[in-house]
Amino acid sequence: MLRILTQVLRTGIVTEPPPATDDAALEALGLELRRAIDARFGRSLALRHVDAGSCNGCELEIHALANPYYDLERFGVGFVASPRHADALLVTGPVSRHMETALRRTWRAMPSPKFVIAAGQCACDGGEFGVSYASCGAVENVLPVDVKIPGCPPAPDELIRGLLAALRVPA
Amino acid sequence: MSRSIGLSEFEARLQEAGIALGDDRRIASVRTRSIAASDWGPAAAVAMTFGCRWAGMWAEADHAHMRLYCVLDYAGDPLLLSAEAPLAAPEFTSQTPHFPAADRMERHARDLFGVIFVDHPDPRRWTRHCAWPEHWHPLHPAQAGDPPTPGRTPADVDYPFAAVHGNGVFEIPVGPVHAGIIEPGHFRFHAAGEPVLKLEERLGYVHTGIERLAVGRDPAGLARLAARVSGxxxxxxxxxxxxxxxxxxxxxxxxxxxxxxxxxxxxxxxxxxxxxxxxxxxxxxxxxxxxxxxxxxxxxxxxxxxxxxxxxxxxxxxxxxxxxxxxxxxxxxxxxxxxxxxxxxxxxxxxxxxxxxxxxxxxxxxxxxxxxxxxxxxxxxxxxxxxxxxxxxxxxxxxxxxxxxxxxxxxxxxxxxxxxxxxxxxxxxxxxxxxxxxxxxxxxxxxxxxxxxPPDAAGLGRVEGWRGETLAWVRFDDEGRIARYFPRDPSWFYWPALERLILGEIVPDFPVCNKSVNGSYSGVDL
Missing domain, CATH: 1.10.645.10 (Cytochrome-c3 Hydrogenase, chain B)
Structure with missing residues (x-):
């Protein structure tokens, strides 16, 4: 226990904007996101993520949103395990034909109002995989998409910006 | 015993078993031997007894022939075995009875190329779900177009999972959409109380057609695609x-x-x-x-x-x-x-x-x-x-x-x-x-x-990725474009291992066991 406390104290709080991006910018972004969420969904935004055919690159960056540098939850954005608890569906990957029905069913299970956010190049326009015998391509070929976050994969700060844009979309 | 002596001795064993070895001269940089299609399984039996590691297989087809390749490793030295059959009757004996890891890769080749594996113990599809019909094969040269039935793809609901019978045995279906930020796949548990009696994986949900997408690309385009086989x-x-x-x-x-x-x-x-x-x-x-x-x-x-x-x-x-x-x-x-x-x-x-x-x-x-x-x-x-x-x-x-x-x-x-x-x-x-x-x-x-x-040139790439030995097979066409690409991710061997190591563990320990193995879904669904 002592070792853990020592490590925690030694580490301190690292939650801060990335050195590569502008300090004030990320902070402002987070606050704006916070305000938008307050206005639209009360106090929080619950996301359900579905990988519909991704290479797993986007998932790694979505995971990074939870690390102490971004700590997405402090802005009231969290990931939920059930689509029934979700306000928005975050979809990554081109939609593989084998995931098409699972994706539709996940979306149908969500209560309204609901958003669909296409995250990553493949979700936005099919990316490297496009439309083929195995792939439906972009998410919008399968579901109505409200917001697209391009990038291969989008970096965590780009994901935060995209989530903000999602909240600006009129319901 | 030095390595090359090891492989030479292995080749001698193959010949003792009555398997004729030919040279496949078209492949530079890796020792290659061709054998008869009917010897495909028997050669695996010799390799297993000799102590080779089975490191992957894939199919390749031209307008007249179906060819299979498999990599056998002995102490770090690879031997590439090849066998050929007419495209009209692509029959090979199966290696699965001798190397369990061959099971899914053979079924993958069966689904995508229409290869027939005589005496393969499992007749079920693997990579194919319901997006294309059974007798259409996306990588078969005679079937270059789209499958006969596009439109919405139904869920793969009638895949025949193996059943476990007994008092108090129940099934837990999990996935393809999981309760976290991870890739999709289906796990079918059979449990009695908490301990897992059997786990059967059903993958293929993120099959994006990588092998067919690679065909016709230039080298730079293939490198870009390869970087997205598994992110x-x-x-x-x-x-x-x-x-x-x-x-x-x-x-x-x-x-x-x-x-x-x-x-x-x-x-x-x-x-x-x-x-x-x-x-x-x-x-x-x-x-x-x-x-x-x-x-x-x-x-x-x-x-x-x-x-x-x-x-x-x-x-x-x-x-x-x-x-x-x-x-x-x-x-x-x-x-x-x-x-x-x-x-x-x-x-x-x-x-x-x-x-x-x-x-x-x-x-x-x-x-x-x-x-x-x-x-x-x-x-x-x-x-x-x-x-x-x-x-x-x-x-x-x-x-x-x-x-x-x-x-x-x-x-x-x-x-x-x-x-x-x-x-x-x-x-x-x-x-x-x-x-x-x-x-x-x-x-x-x-x-x-x-x-x-040169036209028809082929090469085998072999590197130690963070998950383990990672292979790539590339063949060029006459114009310097890609005719065939097969990436063999180490996860092909990780997933069957997960099915074994979970036996007897309690269901709630599955997430940590799965994470500790961390097989790639996209790397094997291709």
Whole structure:
């Protein structure tokens, strides 16, 4: 226990904007996101993520949103395990034909109002995989998409910006 | 016994068993023997008895023939076996009865090419769900167009899972959409009370048609696609594909490019191991370790973007070399990073290695016996944690590793704790390797032009990715474009291992067992 406390104290709080991006910018972004969420969904935004055919690159960056540098939850954005608890569906990957029905069913299970956010190049326009015998391509070929976050994969700060844009979309 | 003598003796055994060996002269850079299609299975039986590791198979077809290739490894030395049958009757005897790991790759070839495996024990489809009909094969040369029935793809509801009968036995279907931010796949558990009696995996949900997308691409386009076979192995797959293309074209990347590729591969290894160590701890409720390693991983990825242009190192490798040279002051920055990470992980790994509540959950959980690891041909951290120390960087070194001392990392316990320990040891080892690479980075070019390879040229790429031995098979057409690409991710051997190591464990321990194995879905669904 002592070792853990020592490590925690030694580490301190690292939650801060990335050195590569502008300090004030990320902070402002987070606050704006916070305000938008307050206005639209009360106090929080619950996301359900579905990988519909991704290479797993986007998932790694979505995971990074939870690390102490971004700590997405402090802005009231969290990931939920059930689509029934979700306000928005975050979809990554081109939609593989084998995931098409699972994706539709996940979306149908969500209560309204609901958003669909296409995250990553493949979700936005099919990316490297496009439309083929195995792939439906972009998410919008399968579901109505409200917001697209391009990038291969989008970096965590780009994901935060995209989530903000999602909240600006009129319901 | 030196290696080549080992393979020569293996060939003698094949001949003793009545298997005629021919030369397949079209393939440069790897020892290749052709055999009859009916000898495909019997050759595997000899290989199994001789102690070869079965390292993968794939099909290839032209307008008249169906050809199969398989890689057999003996002490780091690869032998490529090939066999040919007429396209109209593509029948081969199955290798699955002798090497269990061949099961899914043979079924994959059956679904995608229409290869017929005589005496294959499992007639069920694997990669095919319901997006195309049974008798249409996306990689069969006579079926280049779209499948007969496009439109909405129904769910794959009637896949015949094996049943387990008995009093109190029940099924738990899980997936394809899981309750977290992970890739999709279906797990069918049979349990009686809490212990798992049987786990059957059903993958293929993220089949995006990579092998068909590769056809007709130029070399740069293939490298880009290879980096997206499995997003966590961008360097491993891109390197294997580039190596295959370079071998087919008869060139080698310049020494400086190879040193930088080594650096990139080790950076990928460190990032993934840090993420995995934390995620395993998190799956048993030890959030402290997860937050700490996520912090270190984030800093590492930011440096990736700064020095190499991409947080996950995608598109840093190109045919003939690397996309860009190291920035001028980067070597110093990276050296300081390595020292800092070494300092940071010591107290952290010390806690993870010896923290009683963590030990309670990880020690003895999900044991993969050495026999199982060997039978399935597991490499990487999964094999190493079960006593199979094979590592291409050490056992069949390629540049730049041929000039480095890659330490042997193994553990005999085979449990989840061992898989954590192996990852920690590999992080330390990679830090040392990266320092050595920086100290001895040759000067000179970082890219050599890739000449147009001779018509029909083929090459096999083989690198040690962070998950283990990663293969790539590339064949060119007459115009220097890609005619065939098959990436063989180590996960082909990881998934069957998970089905074995979960037996007898309780259902609630499945997430941590799965995380400790961490097979790639996209890497095998292709």
């Amino acid at each position: 966590d192995s961008a360097v491993a797959h891109a390197w294997a594909a580039c190596q295959a293309m370079e071998r087919a074209a008869g060139i080698e990347a310049p020494p400086r490019a190879l040193a930088l590729r080594g650096l990139l591969a080790e950076r990928e290894r460190v990032a993934n191991h840090l993420g995995d160590i934390g995620a395993i701890c998190n799956d048993v409720g030890f959030a402290f370790a997860h937050v700490q390693t996520a912090r270190l991983r984030e800093r590492w990825q930011r440096r990736n973007r700064e020095c190499f242009g991409h947080r996950l190192l995608m598109d840093t490798l190109v045919p003939g070399g690397v996309a860009r040279d190291l920035p001028a002051d980067a070597a110093e920055i990276l050296r300081a990073d390595h020292a800092a990470l070494r300092r940071e992980v010591e107290p952290l790994f010390d806690i993870i290695d010896d923290h009683p509540p963590l030990d309670d959950r990880l020690v003895g959980t999900g044991v993969l016996s050495q026999d199982n690891a060997r039978a399935l041909g597991c490499t990487g951290y999964l094999g190493k944690a079960s006593g199979c120390g094979f590592d291409l960087r050490r056992d069949a070194p390629y540049a730049p590793y041929d000039a480095l001392e890659v330490p042997l990392v193994t553990d005999g316990e085979g449990d989840t704790a061992a898989r954590v320990r192996v990852r920690m040891a590999e992080v330390r080892a990679s830090l040392d390797l990266m320092d050595q690479l920086l100290d001895a980075t040759p000067s000179g070019e970082t890219i050599a032009p890739l000449p147009v390879p």
